[in-house]
Amino acid sequence: MLIFRGLSLVFVLVLTVFSFAATTQAQENPYFVAYDHYLEEPGNLEIEYFSTFGTQRGGNDFHSYWIEFEYGATAWWTTEFYFDGQTTFGDSTIFTGIRWENRFRPLQREHFINPILYVEYEHKSSADKILKEGEGHDVEADFLTPNSVARQEISNEMELKLILSSTFKGWNFTQNTLAAKNLSNDPWEFGYALGASRPLALKASAKRCALCLQNFIAGIEMYGGLGDRYHFGLHDTSHYLAPAFGWNLPSGWTLRISPGFGLNDNSHQFLLRWGVSREINGFGSIVSQLFRGHR
Amino acid sequence: MTNHRAGFLISFLLMTGLLLSSAFGQENTNSTSIQKPDDESVYAEIMKAPEKARNKRNPLAKDPDAVGAGRILFGYRCAECHGDNAEGGKKGPSLRVNEIQDAEAGAIFWVLTNGVVRKGMPVWSKLPEPQRWQLVTFIKSLGLAPTKSETSPANSRPPLGVKDSTSRHR
Numbered sequence: 470m471l472i473f474r475g476l477s478l479v480f481v482l483v484l485t486v487f488s489f490a491a492t493t494q495a496q497e498n499p500y501f502v503a504y505d506h507y508l509e510e511p512g513n514l515e516i517e518y519f520s521t522f523g524t525q526r527g528g529n530d531f532h533s534y535w536i537e538f539e540y541g542a543t544a545w546w547t548t549e550f551y552f553d554g555q556t557t558f559g560d561s562t563i564f565t566g567i568r569w570e571n572r573f574r575p576l577q578r579e580h581f582i583n584p585i586l587y588v589e590y591e592h593k594s595s596a597d598k599i600l601k602e603g604e605g606h607d608v609e610a611d612f613l614t615p616n617s618v619a620r621q622e623i624s625n626e627m628e629l630k631l632i633l634s635s636t637f638k639g640w641n642f643t644q645n646t647l648a649a650k651n652l653s654n655d656p657w658e659f660g661y662a663l664g665a666s667r668p669l670a671l672k673a674s675a676k677r678c679a680l681c682l683q684n685f686i687a688g689i690e691m692y693g694g695l696g697d698r699y700h701f702g703l704h705d706t707s708h709y710l711a712p713a714f715g716w717n718l719p720s721g722w723t724l725r726i727s728p729g730f731g732l733n734d735n736s737h738q739f740l741l742r743w744g745v746s747r748e749i750n751g752f753g754s755i756v757s758q759l760f761r762g763h764r
Numbered sequence: 765m766t767n768h769r770a771g772f773l774i775s776f777l778l779m780t781g782l783l784l785s786s787a788f789g790q791e792n793t794n795s796t797s798i799q800k801p802d803d804e805s806v807y808a809e810i811m812k813a814p815e816k817a818r819n820k821r822n823p824l825a826k827d828p829d830a831v832g833a834g835r836i837l838f839g840y841r842c843a844e845c846h847g848d849n850a851e852g853g854k855k856g857p858s859l860r861v862n863e864i865q866d867a868e869a870g871a872i873f874w875v876l877t878n879g880v881v882r883k884g885m886p887v888w889s890k891l892p893e894p895q896r897w898q899l900v901t902f903i904k905s906l907g908l909a910p911t912k913s914e915t916s917p918a919n920s921r922p923p924l925g926v927k928d929s930t931s932r933h934r
Contacts, residue, residue: 496841496890507890512855544881578878579889639892671892672824675832683895719840750844754854 495748497723498641499715502602502692503664505643506583506634508574509541514752519725519744521600523737528613529559533598535568540752545574555598561616566593568601572632581637587630587645595622600740602628603693604649605658606705608735625652639671641688656699662692666713679718686715693732707736722747807863809880813871820870824897825904834902837895841888851909855884860909872900 498505501519509515517537524530533555542548551568570589596619598612627650634643647660666688674681693708695701711729718724722745729740749755824830838850845856852858859865864872876896879887888896 505890508886510886511884541886544879544884544886574881574887577881579887636889641890668892672829672894673833673837673898675829675836677836683892751854 495717495721495723495746497686497715497717497725497746498664498666499686499688499713499725499727500643500664500666500690501711501713501725501727501742501744502600503643503645503662503690504572504585504587504630504632504634505636505641505664505666506574506585506632508544508547508572508585509539511541511544512751512753513541513748515539515746515748517744517746519599519742521598522741523598523600523612524739525612525737526609529557531555531557531598531612533565533600535599535601537746545577547572553593553597553599555596555616557598557616563594563596563616563620565597565599565620566591568593582633582635585630585632585634587628587632589628589630591624591626591628593624593626595619595624600737602647602649602660602662603707603709604628604647604660605694605697606700607694608705608707609731609737610735612737626650627652640665640667645692656697658697659695659701660693661695662690664688664690664713666715677719679720684717684719686717688713688715690727691732693736705735706733708732709736709740711740711742721749806857806883807861809883810863810867810871810875813868813874817874818868818870820873822869822873822897822900822904824894824901825869827898827901830898830901831905833895834898834900834905837891837899838902841891842899845885849909850903850906858909859903860906862908864903865906865908869897869900869904872903873897876900 495515517539518534519537520532520534522530522532535551535553537549537551539547539549549570551570553565553568554563555565556562568589568591570587573586575584575586595614596616629648631646632643634641643664645662649658666686668683669685669687670682673683689712691708691710694706695703696706709729710732711727713725713727716724725744727742729742731738845853846859847853850859873896876888876899879885881887
């Protein structure tokens with residue numbers, strides 16, 4: 470009950486801010502799994518909703534989703550909070566966990582390759598199906614457990630990533646290396662994500678437009694597991710290849726869609742992801758004004 | 765289940781605390797060095813542009829659409845901090861001062877590309893190069909901010925930014 474009160478308060482705060490906040494056209498990449506080296510602008514809040522529809526051999530297909538609050542704490546630190554859930558068709562709809570993610574930019578200036586350090590804490594049940602990353606020996610068969618059983622198994626996990634990203638002649642190339650540790654006695658698990666993307670036009674139009682080519686970004690990402698500390702490698706791991714498309718609207722909304730395809734028998738055959746997000750300018754200033762009571 | 769809720773609550777409180785502290789922290793920072801347009805140190809970063817970057821020529825300096833496109837980009841990306849008329853805003857300094865208007869286009873482009881991360885200006889290399897040059901063209905087209913006598917009602921002129929109101933920066 471306390472959780473729902475807390476959530477209600479958050480939503481009231483967000484709605485209040487939405488009502489008098491300025492929004493800006495975002496310049497988001499189309500990735501769902503990979504990260505590039507661009508952080509949220511300081512003081513801005515981006516609210517994002519993402520969905521994944523997945524097929525399941527030997528069981529029921531599912532629809533998983535998460536809401537993400539991404540805040541630019543400083544120009545070198547972005548912090549995000551996630552709420553995850555899923556519906557397994559013919560089974561049930563459940564809340565599956567939370568994530569708290571932080572990305573840090575250690576270098577002040579732009580370089581050909583830009584590192585970002587990523588630290589995440591996950592508190593989730595085994596019923597989690599958002600497939601936000603590929604790690605360890607996660608395979609399609611792991612998702613067959615009924616929700617009523619899987620939700621009983623709770624795990625606390627730390628996840629570290631080294632993000633190496635480069636932008637060259639309009640193209641962004643990014644490579645993420647992941648190491649995750651369940652805070653029990655499980656071994657370290659590893660994974661990867663690769664991404665490439667480019668806006669359809671590099672010059673901006675001299676008129677305001679929603680359908681101008683520079684507002685569309687196309688890309689592709691590939692991600693999967695790399696085993697664990699004792700069995701590092703590609704055996705018994707799942708891998709995906711997913712074209713991705715993003716549309717940054719002048720109103721501040723960003724729409725994304727990405728059909729993903731499993732690359733081996735351990736992977737879900739098909740994942741369809743879509744998402745919508747909106748950026749709020751100066752959220753930090755608005756919040757401090759609300760609490761301080763001055764303009 | 766109790767552990768589940770406790771973990772959730774701890775994370776929720778941590779996140780809320782961080783959000784509020786960073787918001788207040790940012791407000792404090794804004795009210796000191798970054799916000800003062802007359803503080804010369806605000807413009808020190810542009811002097812750090814390396815020779816190679818300074819010597820870069822703006823390929824869109826004579827593009828007839830560059831100012832218009834740059835104006836729209838400025839409204840989306842820069843006005844929030846630097847003000848609608850680029851005369852300084854809540855977080856960023858005025859861009860209509862000698863330090864900026866007399867600077868080489870390449871130096872401005874360099875600052876846009878690298879940001880001033882420690883002082884809160886984000887890296888803008890996520891904008892493709894042509895869009896950064898369009899922004900440079902627009903910023904250079906603004907010229908110096910009018911003096912007080914020039915802004916008297918008889919000499920007033922429409923704002924250069926995207927929005928029409930200039931009152932919040934005066």
